[in-house]
Amino acid sequence: MKRRVEPEWLDELPAEDPRAVGSRRDLTRINRIMGNVGILGRLIGDATAGRPPRRVVELGAGDGRLLLELARRLAPRWPGVSVGLLDRREAVRPETRAAFGALGWTVEVITADVFDWLERPEAQTDILVANLFLHHFQPGSLAELLALAARRTKLLAVCEPRRSAVALAASRLLGCIGCNDVTRHDAVVSVRAGFVGTELSGLWPVGPEWRLREEGARLFSHAFVAVRADGI
Ligand SMILES: C[S@@+](CC[C@H](N)C(=O)[O-])C[C@H]1O[C@@H](n2cnc3c(N)ncnc32)[C@H](O)[C@@H]1O
Structure with a gap:
């Protein structure tokens, strides 16, 4: 399947629109079905060596709920972490x-475009996480973002849709578990814009200071991690 990036409805809706609120709730369930919290937890655990x-x-x-679930797993070993939740909405x-x-954990909500924010000096951080996010971008923008x-x-941990026939078929069944029209539309678009193989590694800036790992994870996800060779 050739990669195809198309606009997603959730990106256009105001945060308080009931269809957007419903779709963000659906995303929590979809993340659970995909197992994305567990995948990210494993990637981060391996890459930081704890x-x-x-x-x-x-x-x-x-809405920050994905990172909250991840925080619940990590907080017993990692006290007092400062969290930033960046989104345009x-x-x-x-x-x-x-x-x-x-x-x-302390939390800061950062309302900004990702490109504007990453240009700012205060964007310096130990770990960046991206979940169901990088697939929004065409290769040129994605290379710039990376x-x-x-x-x-020092560490980027990513979990995205896998661009596969199985994931595409599953995305077309989301109506069966009560997902709304926004989620049903965006899920199909997201799988077509998802990743396989070493597509993200190929866009990462080459350098001996980075160790990369990229693989299919569980049934529907695609995982990527870049960590500085000297750790976090
Ligand atoms: C599919 S949602 C994923 C949300 C969350 N990561 C999760 O797993 O539940 C993608 C999010 O990216 C945000 N977004 C899209 N383009 C963006 C940009 N250029 N800068 C910042 N946020 C953006 C949207 O507002 C939306 O909340």
């Missing part, structure tokens, strides 16, 4: 902020 970061930022974080609910606080990320972080 060494705790000071700051973690998710790019395209949406401000969709993080007060109870999500409070839940990070209850884990002892080059900016490489300047700002």
Whole structure:
């Protein structure tokens, strides 16, 4: 399947639109079905060898619930982490902020375009996470984004849709579990824009200071990690 990037409806809707709110709720269930929290947890655990970061930022974080689930797994070993939730739309609910606080993690909601933010000096961080986000971009923009990320972080952990017939078939069945029209549209578009093989490694800025790993993960996901050879 040739990679095809098309606009997604969720990106166009205001955060408070009921269809957007419903679709973000659907994404929590889809992330669970895909197993993305577990995949990211394993990638980050392996790449850090358990060494705790000071700051973690998710790019395209949406309502922040994906990173909250990841934080719940990591917080017992990693106390006091500072979290940034970056998205063009401000969709993080007060109870999500409070839940990070209850884990002892501080949270900053960053409402910005990813390219603008990565240009800023304060974008410096130990770990960047991207979940169901990089597939939004054409190869040229994606190469630019990855080059900016490489300047700002010591570790990038990514979980994206896998561009496969199985994932495409599953994305067409999301109506069966009650997902709304926005989710059903965006899921099919996302799989067609997803990744296989070493497509992300091929766009990462080459350099001996980076160790890369890229692979299919579980049934529907594609995982990529870039970590500085000297660790985080
Ligand atoms: C499919 S959602 C994924 C949300 C979250 N990572 C999750 O797994 O639930 C993609 C998110 O990317 C955001 N987004 C799209 N383009 C963006 C950009 N250029 N800069 C920042 N955020 C962007 C959208 O607003 C949306 O919340």
